Amino acid sequence: MARPELRKMLENGEMVLAPAVWDAVTARLMRHMGFKVLYTPGSGTGVIIGEGEPLLTITDKAIVAERVSEGVDDELPVIVDIECGYGNPVHIQSAIRTLEDAGVTAIHIEDQLYPQRVSYFRGVEHVIPIDEYQQRIEYAVKARRSKDFLIIARNDVYHSVEGGGDRQQAVQRAEAALEAGADAIFITGMKGPEDMEFFRRAVPDVPQAMVAGTKGPTGMSVEAYKSMGYQILLYIFTLHASLGAIYDTYKSVKETGYLPSSSTDTQQNFMSLASTLLDFEEKWAVEAATTESGR
Amino acid sequence: MANPKLRQTLQRGEMAVAPGTYDVPTARLMQYLGFENLYVGGFQTGTVLGTTEPLTTVTQMADIGKTVARACREDLPVILDAGAGFGDPVHVMHTVRVLEASGVTAIHIEDQTYPKRVSYHKGLEHVVPIDVYQQRLEYALKARKSEDFLIIGRNDGFRAAPDAVLPGGGGREEAVKRAHAAIEVGVDAIMIIGVSEREDFQYFRSQIKDIPMVALAGFGSLGVPDFKDVGHQVVIYPASTVQSSLMAIQAMYEPLLQSGEIFTPPTEAPGDLGHILSGMADKWEVEEATTGG
Numbered sequence: 342m343a344r345p346e347l348r349k350m351l352e353n354g355e356m357v358l359a360p361a362v363w364d365a366v367t368a369r370l371m372r373h374m375g376f377k378v379l380y381t382p383g384s385g386t387g388v389i390i391g392e393g394e395p396l397l398t399i400t401d402k403a404i405v406a407e408r409v410s411e412g413v414d415d416e417l418p419v420i421v422d423i424e425c426g427y428g429n430p431v432h433i434q435s436a437i438r439t440l441e442d443a444g445v446t447a448i449h450i451e452d453q454l455y456p457q458r459v460s461y462f463r464g465v466e467h468v469i470p471i472d473e474y475q476q477r478i479e480y481a482v483k484a485r486r487s488k489d490f491l492i493i494a495r496n497d498v499y500h501s502v503e504g505g506g507d508r509q510q511a512v513q514r515a516e517a518a519l520e521a522g523a524d525a526i527f528i529t530g531m532k533g534p535e536d537m538e539f540f541r542r543a544v545p546d547v548p549q550a551m552v553a554g555t556k557g558p559t560g561m562s563v564e565a566y567k568s569m570g571y572q573i574l575l576y577i578f579t580l581h582a583s584l585g586a587i588y589d590t591y592k593s594v595k596e597t598g599y600l601p602s603s604s605t606d607t608q609q610n611f612m613s614l615a616s617t618l619l620d621f622e623e624k625w626a627v628e629a630a631t632t633e634s635g636r
Numbered sequence: 637m638a639n640p641k642l643r644q645t646l647q648r649g650e651m652a653v654a655p656g657t658y659d660v661p662t663a664r665l666m667q668y669l670g671f672e673n674l675y676v677g678g679f680q681t682g683t684v685l686g687t688t689e690p691l692t693t694v695t696q697m698a699d700i701g702k703t704v705a706r707a708c709r710e711d712l713p714v715i716l717d718a719g720a721g722f723g724d725p726v727h728v729m730h731t732v733r734v735l736e737a738s739g740v741t742a743i744h745i746e747d748q749t750y751p752k753r754v755s756y757h758k759g760l761e762h763v764v765p766i767d768v769y770q771q772r773l774e775y776a777l778k779a780r781k782s783e784d785f786l787i788i789g790r791n792d793g794f795r796a797a798p799d800a801v802l803p804g805g806g807g808r809e810e811a812v813k814r815a816h817a818a819i820e821v822g823v824d825a826i827m828i829i830g831v832s833e834r835e836d837f838q839y840f841r842s843q844i845k846d847i848p849m850v851a852l853a854g855f856g857s858l859g860v861p862d863f864k865d866v867g868h869q870v871v872i873y874p875a876s877t878v879q880s881s882l883m884a885i886q887a888m889y890e891p892l893l894q895s896g897e898i899f900t901p902p903t904e905a906p907g908d909l910g911h912i913l914s915g916m917a918d919k920w921e922v923e924e925a926t927t928g929g
Contacts (some may be wrong), residue, residue, distance in 0.1 A: 365686030391660035391707055393914040412686045459919040555897050563896030578900050585903030586884030587877055591655050595669050598860030611879045619688045624754040633755050
């Protein structure tokens with residue numbers, strides 16, 4: 342079931358900070374830290390299946406979304422990147438139903454060519470014509486059961502081969518998506534604050550999403566995004582941080598035979614974190630009352 | 637299919653170092669770093685699934701075993717934690733069949749009570765009587781199809797809590813007795829839990845002869861050269877992977893919630909690690925030759 346909180350946050354003008362996750366424990370860690378919304382990006386999920394985003398299926402997406410949502414007892418809204426929607430309008434409708442059944446609350450769907458090209462990951466991006474894109478959104482909106490299930494219309498035309506840096510085309514696609522019933526807009530390929538200001542003014546009165554972070558030409562603090570009017574912030578770097586840390590840990594093992602030195606505090610912090618994330622105290626209490634009576 | 641490389645490594649007397657993995661990128665990353673064996677541990681799997689190890693099923697373990705084994709095209713042997721074997725001898729036989737079919741190469745089966753208790757995670761662990769343990773292993777060995785599928789007899793007799801089975805609690809001698817019972821039925825290696833001092837590793841090695849032994853490594857533990865010194869040929873990492881991951885994620889996101897700023901942490905890893913682990917370069921080549929760049 343789609344959770345109503347995300348729609349309410351958007352209506353109340355609250356900032357939506359959505360960190361990328363991919364399994365139960367990463368989802369649970371974010372909940373523990375105080376995040377209220379979760380995100381499963383295509384890029385990260387693509388690495389999780391080991392083939393890259395363009396090779397993902399809607400099944401992969403649903404499996405990851407479901408385990409993330411179950412990981413937090415379905416308590417937090419999950420936003421899922423469904424790229425092009427996995428086909429033509431009939432496939433898109435099936436994709437929406439699959440994800441809504443999986444407990445997802447919002448999806449973003451874009452105008453890239455389907456099947457998606459791997460060249461996208463080196464900046465060569467192709468988009469479909471605007472009328473086909475509008476149909477994608479229209480049929481996605483028609484397929485949802487709950488009004489709380491939100492359709493975020495992404496368009497990549499601005500930095501695509503076909504769009505060639507034309508801002509107006511991105512605005513037109515955003516307007517076409519809104520006409521078809523999209524709940525929010527997500528324009529990619531912005532080169533800096535000037536683009537952000539332009540698109541915010543050109544596409545008013547609807548929540549807009551951004552890939553967020555402090556680094557890069559459009560990187561800024563949450564306050565700065567807020568003042569520029571970007572309400573949905575998608576933080577995609579989680580897997581990068583995770584794999585980077587694992588890399589450093591085991592590079593040391595490979596080179597020296599030893600794990601990197603780690604303070605006793607770090608060890609204790611980890612055990613305490615794991616214990617919290619896995620509800621050890623609760624389980625121990627049940628055991629103390631039953632199989633471990635008194636211990 | 638069990639990969640014969642692990643048996644061969646052990647026969648040659650070489651070290652088998654198996655870092656912990658639980659999904660495709662962790663498995664591929666270890667392969668990329670040059671490791672030749674992988675480990676799928678119960679604690680780590682239970683953590684990633686958000687369930688804890690005692691609530692993890694053999695179905696889930698087989699699923700992760702398969703994911704990890706296939707991530708590396710079954711080129712790397714995978715050692716997997718089969719816990720207490722998931723039941724009585726009939727269940728243990730099923731466990732072995734399911735796990736062998738998943739494509740992993742070795743499993744360890746222990747003497748903890750089944751169902752496993754969560755109290756184990758606070759150092760309060762219980763073991764079954766030695767004859768029950770021996771039967772677990774005996775039937776596990778009967779159930780395997782390939783001789784390359786290795787069964788490691790793990791025992792927790794060293795640090796088990798005092799109870800009806802072991803009124804005085806665990807100790808060195810109990811662990812040695814259990815190791816001998818495991819060897820008697822034909823296990824391929826021995827693993828004793830709760831050992832951290834060099835002296836204890838040496839003691840167990842001196843009492844348990846002519847069979848490979850498995851050591852657990854973690855932050856602050858002995859390292860591979862030390863384990864080699866004390867005659868423990870297989871080194872597994874049951875928690876360091878998920879620990880590195882979760883601590884890094886937490887450290888990265890804490891400032892975002894506090895001040896609205898976020899910085900990706902420094903790492904020696906290549907910036908395009910995700911692309912490397914997804915085989916992106918090969919796919920770009922195919923596209924260039926077909927749909928175009």
